[in-house]
Amino acid sequence: MEGVAWKQRSPATCPPIRCIVKLGGAAITNKGELESIDQDSLRSTCAQLRQAMSDPAAKGKVMGMDWSRRFGDPADPVVDAEGFADMPGIGLDSNFIVVHGAGSFGHFQASRSGVHKGGLHSTLVKAGFVATRISVTSLNQEIVRALAREGIPSVGMPPFACGWSTQQRNLASADASQIIQSLHAGFVPVLHGDAVFDELLDCTILSGDVIIRHLAQLLTPKYVVFLTDVHGVYDRPPTDPDAVLLREIEVDDNGGWSVVKPALQDNGKGVEISVASHDTTGGMETKILEAAAIARLGVDVYITKVDTEHSLRALKGAVNTCSDDWLGTVIRSAK
Ligand SMILES: Nc1ncnc2c1ncn2[C@@H]1O[C@H](COP(=O)(O)OP(=O)(O)OP(=O)(O)O)[C@@H](O)[C@H]1O
Numbered sequence: 001m002e003g004v005a006w007k008q009r010s011p012a013t014c015p016p017i018r019c020i021v022k023l024g025g026a027a028i029t030n031k032g033e034l035e036s037i038d039q040d041s042l043r044s045t046c047a048q049l050r051q052a053m054s055d056p057a058a059k060g061k062v063m064g065m066d067w068s069r070r071f072g073d074p075a076d077p078v079v080d081a082e083g084f085a086d087m088p089g090i091g092l093d094s095n096f097i098v099v100h101g102a103g104s105f106g107h108f109q110a111s112r113s114g115v116h117k118g119g120l121h122s123t124l125v126k127a128g129f130v131a132t133r134i135s136v137t138s139l140n141q142e143i144v145r146a147l148a149r150e151g152i153p154s155v156g157m158p159p160f161a162c163g164w165s166t167q168q169r170n171l172a173s174a175d176a177s178q179i180i181q182s183l184h185a186g187f188v189p190v191l192h193g194d195a196v197f198d199e200l201l202d203c204t205i206l207s208g209d210v211i212i213r214h215l216a217q218l219l220t221p222k223y224v225v226f227l228t229d230v231h232g233v234y235d236r237p238p239t240d241p242d243a244v245l246l247r248e249i250e251v252d253d254n255g256g257w258s259v260v261k262p263a264l265q266d267n268g269k270g271v272e273i274s275v276a277s278h279d280t281t282g283g284m285e286t287k288i289l290e291a292a293a294i295a296r297l298g299v300d301v302y303i304t305k306v307d308t309e310h311s312l313r314a315l316k317g318a319v320n321t322c323s324d325d326w327l328g329t330v331i332r333s334a335k
């Protein structure tokens, strides 16, 4: 039986990963409104992901995989079991991993209680740890459901529940065997920024950007995509009308990076980044550092705006740095 054959596969060897994509919290939630999902943006992103994962020649109707009732549903959802027989599979070389941020979930609870600074002896921090995890896992459930409704076989994998932990905010234990087994079984793992134990601080907040860097180092995807609410990295906060989009950033062997397009006077050394006051994981600054660490591996990183033609091209890995018709930031190795 096919199932037996699958179970005999060694989970230690990971199938080739095409893409690891970060659904930024700023992309899929309304960051200015507590625990508010941007449903249109999330729905569009799930549809683009399905498009990027599917074999263009595949025919047949995409069948939803969320059979739970949704608020206000009049009756139990109808499951057309026979419809799955003709459903087009996801492309064989389309092993994707999804990681999402917290956006307007989690950050408020974490910053209000200081979870990112640790100290579980404090009842406030312990309460904040609980509240933060309730918030980010509820967001994870909604994202898994939205992906499943697009026919993407997604499984939520909260880092805390998978036993991941940090030491002084750096990943210390991050076993990926469950992720690898899920990929072998044809699922799409969906991880997220989470509250985790820390060997020195007791607890802290683990950013989705750090998770992506770790998974890229471990599994070497063909490319990595960060989807957010702006077209990429600018030379200053994009709220400034004079902000210039940095289209191409090169990373050297030492992890130093410089802007190659457009040519800037100081090579972009003076890139100015602002971080929202409640953001407990460093915002765009963390993203650039993690993206540079990924590019050092020889993995191209695309940072672009969600729900655009540019995000679809990035998810398909169809970005050509020689042309200027793609709006976003490419971060790649200088080699
Ligand atoms: N120099 C800059 N270039 C680009 N964006 C910047 C810059 N400085 C500040 N920003 C802000 O950074 C934000 C994106 O960073 P943020 O970490 O919020 O993204 P995210 O990954 O979508 O969110 P989360 O970290 O919650 O997952 C943008 O909304 C933008 O306004």
Ligand SMILES: C=C(C)CCOP(=O)(O)O
Pocket (backbone or CB within 6 Å): 025, 100, 101, 102, 103, 105, 106, 107, 110, 132, 136, 192, 193, 194, 195, 205, 206, 207, 208, 209, 280, 281
């Ligand atoms: C619990 C939280 C706040 C997770 C933060 O993850 P990020 O939004 O990817 O930085």
